[in-house]
Each structure stands twice: as C-alpha cells, then as structure tokens.
Amino acid sequence: MPLSLRENICESHRLPRDEEVLAGRMELLEPKDKELLEAVIINGQPTRLIASLMNKSPQHIRNRVYRLSRRLASRRFLDAARAMPYLSPADAQLAKLHFCQGVAQRQLARQTGMTIHAVRRSLDRLAAAIATIRSMSKTAERKISQFISQRRQDDSQELAV
Numbered sequence: 001m002p003l004s005l006r007e008n009i010c011e012s013h014r015l016p017r018d019e020e021v022l023a024g025r026m027e028l029l030e031p032k033d034k035e036l037l038e039a040v041i042i043n044g045q046p047t048r049l050i051a052s053l054m055n056k057s058p059q060h061i062r063n064r065v066y067r068l069s070r071r072l073a074s075r076r077f078l079d080a081a082r083a084m085p086y087l088s089p090a091d092a093q094l095a096k097l098h099f100c101q102g103v104a105q106r107q108l109a110r111q112t113g114m115t116i117h118a119v120r121r122s123l124d125r126l127a128a129a130i131a132t133i134r135s136m137s138k139t140a141e142r143k144i145s146q147f148i149s150q151r152r153q154d155d156s157q158e159l160a161v
Contacts (some may be wrong), residue, residue, distance in 0.1 A: 025072045028100040033068050040065050045065055071102060083133040087126075095126055 024040065026034045039045045040061070047065070051058040071077055080099035084092045097103040097111075105123065109116045 023073070024118070025077075025081065028077075028096055029072075030069065030101050033101075034066075036061070036064060037072075038070055071100075079130050079134045082137065083130040086133050087129065091122075091129070093124055094122060095130065097098075098123055099130075 023035075026037055029037070039050055040047060043107040047058045051061045053059070057143070077097050080095045084095060087095060094108070094112075097108060098105070103111075105116055105119050108114070108123075109119045112119065114122070
C-alpha cells in the first residue's frame with residue numbers, strides 16, 4: 001500500500017512525526033508556507049483541493065511541500081533555529097529570513113537597505129557565529145552526558161556497598 005503524502009514526506013526527509021515539533025519549526029517559515037504545510041502535513045488535506053484553491057497545479061503544490069519539508073529538516077535550518085536565542089535581535093531576524101525562510105541575498109539587501117556586499121559579509125559572519133554556537137552546544141551536550149553517566153556509576157557503586 002502506498003504511503004500518504006504526509007508519511008512519505010516525513011519518512012523521506014526524516015521529519016519528526018510529532019505535530020508539536022513540526023509546528024514549532026513551521027513558526028520560522030513565512031506565513032503562506034506555514035499555512036501550506038499545516039494544511040498538507042498536519043491536517044492531511046489533499047493537494048488537489050489546495051491546488052484548486054490556489055489556481056496552481058497539484059504537482060506544483062507537491063513540489064513546494066517537498067522543498068519546504070526538505071528545508072525544515074536541513075542542518076542549516078536547525079542550526080539557525082537553535083542559535084537564534086543567542087544572537088542579537090537584528091542577527092536573529094537576518095538568520096530567520098535567510099536560513100529559515102530562504103530569502104535571497106538580493107532581496108535581503110532590498111529589504112534592509114544594505115548593499116549586497118554588506119549582506120553577504122553579514123551572512124558569512126552569521127554563519128560562523130551559528131557554527132560556533134553549534135559546536136559549543138555539542139560540547140556541552142557531551143559533557144552533560146558524561147556527567148550523568150558518571151553520576152549513575154557513582155550511585156550504582158554506592159548501592160553495591
């Protein structure tokens with residue numbers, strides 16, 4: 001039996017099946033993209049119905065849903081989303097627009113009033129900051145798991161005595 005579109009997307013892009021996690025990730029998308037994913041993935045509405053409402057072909061809607069779901073599962077998206085609380089508000093907004101919503105550099109330059117060169121430099125700096133935050137969080141996770149395993153060993157040794 002073939003999988004539904006939702007199951008196919010979740011399986012092929014390794015998206016979580018938990019609707020709360022998906023909804024949290026979708027908050028970072030543009031409102032129109034968020035509504036499309038909610039309709040197809042969470043509510044399970046057929047793409048033919050959505051396509052007829054939007055005057056698009058069903059294949060166009062399926063392709064858009066696949067692209068968006070691939071973005072939601074990408075490392076770039078997840079790293080930017082996890083790093084946002086540690087960034088300044090201006091940098092967080094830039095990261096949300098570029099890394100999460102997929103806004104092009106040229107469009108960012110128009111929206112922010114910066115030159116394309118300045119936007120590119122800002123995005124390079126931002127990517128480096130996000131990579132640093134990612135490596136720091138991985139190190140912290142590793143140390144926490146080592147600490148917990150050490151505590152468990154200590155507790156089991158105390159119980160044995």
